[in-house]
Amino acid sequence: QVQLQQSGAELAKPGSSVKISCKASGYTFTSYYISWIKQTTGQGLEYIGYINTGSGGTNYNEKFKGKATLTVDKSSSTAFMQLSSLTPDDSAVYYCAVTTGAYWGQGTLVTVSS
Amino acid sequence: DVVMTQTPVSLSVAIGQPASISCKSSQSLVGTSGKTYLNWLLQRPGQSPKRLIYLVSKLDSGIPDRFSGSGSETDFTLKISRVEADDLGVYYCLQGTHFPTFGAGTKLELK
Secondary structure, rough: OOOOEOOOEEEEOOOOOOOEEEEOOOOOOHHOOOOEEOOOOOEEEEEEEEEEEOOOOOOEOHHHOOOOEEEEEEOOEEEEEEEEEHHHHHHOOOOOEEEOOOEEEOEEEEEEEO | OEEEEEEEEEHHHHHHHEEEEEEEEEOOOOOOOOEEEEEEEEEOOOOOEEEEEEEEEEEEOOOOOEEEEEEEOOOEEEEEOOOHHHHHHEEEEEEOOOOEEEEEEEEEEEE
């Protein structure tokens, strides 16, 4: 069955970067684009962007350009999202999902605190 | 950006009663292929979102037919014919025709 397994929770200091992974299994990795979504505590869902897992091409929400960088490693069927220049406003749960929305990872909690 | 306006913000429904959620988009969601990429998701407490419906009205595998989706262009509705305890959580609409955007969510609580 299709699974998206995300890396564990991160505690980061302001100004630093984190890189979250999303390992796909149960399907041909390049069959679906991978999306990344932000959810702050008690808030709704915000689309960060998505990546073409075959070509590596990306499309970002304007709000997250310069904040998020999406990459893939086809050899390991893994998608990555790096968040840079972290501030407390970046504290959230981040999800990866296939872009059709049919399958989601379990979420990765990122906490930014000094 | 396409703005998805979802109403109501919250809904209190007794078991066995129907529920309805509306989602209106700021632009038509009919794509160049003629398909309308409108999904409905449910996020239960402490869980990841789960897709219930795609392409306006198609039920995902394993989703009971108590759920139904309808609508066109800019106006969409999710209906639950008879609410069950397992249905509580937050429902989101998600459009994928343009750069994807979510509705703000509707919290379904049991009365």
